[in-house]
Amino acid sequence: MTAQLAAKAPQPDLPQTGGVATSEPPRKVRAIPSWRRAATRLGTPLSFVFAWAALLGLWELGAALGWFSDRILPPPSQTIPFLLAGEAQVGFGTQRTGLLESIGVTLLRIAVGLVLGLSAAIGVAFLILQVRLLRALLLPIVQSIAPIAPVAWVPFAIAIVGIGDPAAIFVVFMAIFGSMCCAAVAAFDAVPEEYRRVARSLGAGTAELWRTVLLPAAAPSLMTMVRMSFFAAWMAVLAGEMAGINSGLGYLIIMGQQMYNMKLVMVGIIAIGVVGFTLDRLLLVTQRRIIWWEEPK
Amino acid sequence: MTVRLTEPGEMVSDATARTVATRDAAIEFGKVTKHFGDTTAIEDVSLRVPAGEFTVLIGPSGCGKSTLLALAAGLEAPSEGFVTAHGHEVTGASRDTALIFQQHNLFPWMTTEANVAYGLRSRGMARREALKRARELLARVGLSDFSTKPPTALSGGMRQRVALVRAFATEPKLLLMDEPFGALDHQTRKIMQAYLLSTWRDSGATVVMVTHDLDEALMLADRLVLFTGMPGRIAETLDITTPRPRSRDDPGLRKLGARLERHLAAAAEAAELTDSERSRMARF
Numbered sequence: 222m223t224a225q226l227a228a229k230a231p232q233p234d235l236p237q238t239g240g241v242a243t244s245e246p247p248r249k250v251r252a253i254p255s256w257r258r259a260a261t262r263l264g265t266p267l268s269f270v271f272a273w274a275a276l277l278g279l280w281e282l283g284a285a286l287g288w289f290s291d292r293i294l295p296p297p298s299q300t301i302p303f304l305l306a307g308e309a310q311v312g313f314g315t316q317r318t319g320l321l322e323s324i325g326v327t328l329l330r331i332a333v334g335l336v337l338g339l340s341a342a343i344g345v346a347f348l349i350l351q352v353r354l355l356r357a358l359l360l361p362i363v364q365s366i367a368p369i370a371p372v373a374w375v376p377f378a379i380a381i382v383g384i385g386d387p388a389a390i391f392v393v394f395m396a397i398f399g400s401m402c403c404a405a406v407a408a409f410d411a412v413p414e415e416y417r418r419v420a421r422s423l424g425a426g427t428a429e430l431w432r433t434v435l436l437p438a439a440a441p442s443l444m445t446m447v448r449m450s451f452f453a454a455w456m457a458v459l460a461g462e463m464a465g466i467n468s469g470l471g472y473l474i475i476m477g478q479q480m481y482n483m484k485l486v487m488v489g490i491i492a493i494g495v496v497g498f499t500l501d502r503l504l505l506v507t508q509r510r511i512i513w514w515e516e517p518k
Numbered sequence: 519m520t521v522r523l524t525e526p527g528e529m530v531s532d533a534t535a536r537t538v539a540t541r542d543a544a545i546e547f548g549k550v551t552k553h554f555g556d557t558t559a560i561e562d563v564s565l566r567v568p569a570g571e572f573t574v575l576i577g578p579s580g581c582g583k584s585t586l587l588a589l590a591a592g593l594e595a596p597s598e599g600f601v602t603a604h605g606h607e608v609t610g611a612s613r614d615t616a617l618i619f620q621q622h623n624l625f626p627w628m629t630t631e632a633n634v635a636y637g638l639r640s641r642g643m644a645r646r647e648a649l650k651r652a653r654e655l656l657a658r659v660g661l662s663d664f665s666t667k668p669p670t671a672l673s674g675g676m677r678q679r680v681a682l683v684r685a686f687a688t689e690p691k692l693l694l695m696d697e698p699f700g701a702l703d704h705q706t707r708k709i710m711q712a713y714l715l716s717t718w719r720d721s722g723a724t725v726v727m728v729t730h731d732l733d734e735a736l737m738l739a740d741r742l743v744l745f746t747g748m749p750g751r752i753a754e755t756l757d758i759t760t761p762r763p764r765s766r767d768d769p770g771l772r773k774l775g776a777r778l779e780r781h782l783a784a785a786a787e788a789a790e791l792t793d794s795e796r797s798r799m800a801r802f
Binding site: 413415416418419420421422423424425426429433434437438440512513514515 | 591593611612613615616617619621623625626627628636637640641668670684688
């Protein structure tokens, strides 16, 4: 990761007037030496590694000196071999489920729930914006659903569709639908009136207005919304799996608790952190790709 | 240089008596009043804009000039009176009418050429053909190098130029401009005015432009409509027959400019200051 960043040496800023500027001699405005710029670039990942190394070192030290019980807070020297040996699994015989399989189950639920929830949120937002009557009828309901904690839907979900994937997907859906619908309505409302007026006067119909103006204009907010709903879905599905949907990563952790296997709990926590962080970064990269016209901050 | 002065309403007196609008008028306002809630933006405005002419609306801020444009564009409906375009009542946004605002409002998620092609695509032109046409139009204004760049890569003047090209690309009969060059610096503004004049003359379109800049109004207008504020009313309509290109040093224009300046200053003062404040300031 660091090597990749170092290879991306900062390029000299080209003025945006294009061809004209190339005839001018290069300006010597920046007196900052290159090593310092490289250090600034590397600064974040380096401090990231250092901070974690320090914490893990203290942890290891504390366990070795007996400051706390290594049965409750297993140090990295126990957790990592446990993880690498593939012992992080629950169930017996044919029901035996490993860590990777648990992650896969959970991710699939999130993916399906996210796609359904976001499509429904944007679809309902479209109706609310197009039809004034629906704005008066649907928006209050959506706004009331939004603040309900997703785990609260678990009993309902299990009663309606039973334990397993459908219940988890239902919980994810309920976790994101309300708040994302409100956010989508706000995002479309915030599209400057002038854009609509210009598009209309240039001859755009309603479908074209949505496709070429409203969706792209709201895309930056919508993409931020997708990232936020990913987090909400991630939290919701884990809580759901702990609260009765008996499979997936959340279930793995709860089994660790019930079998008093804290290494299993620790591995589950690490998996949540690593997978969540990685997917958020992926979404961020996707966001920058899709919204190509905005300068990254 | 001849300046024909008309009393407010005189020029339109015969037109407003009829319910059917005159044929050669690109836009006609008949006794139009527009309320927004409790406030009256414009009151009893009658105005005929002849086809092919360059009409400039000038007056203090908040005198309803922009409202008048919104009515002409069909974005707002009058509270009283009627608005017709080319003899037909305006009921909604028309494809024959293009809008230009102070902000360029280019779509940042499209390349410059896609922006120019937007109106052509909306009219059913094939994508490839529309983009080709857009590139030709951009080449004419010296922006070939920027056709595949996003609008963010352009300077302020270039963006407004692209906005003009986009508006003219669909060959509108009527171009409504709301302080189009208000955000540009003085030099760029002069270049854009010259560019607008040449494009307008080639297109044969009718232009109605709102501006705060008296100098701009005198350089561009065939007809100048002077407003007073709160609620907006037409104070005076002037025909400026000085041939183009006009010089800022033309004695007739300067004399007219000085008179309009006094009118605008008085109108602005009336809007901004109370009587007691005015009498205090009169001592200086």
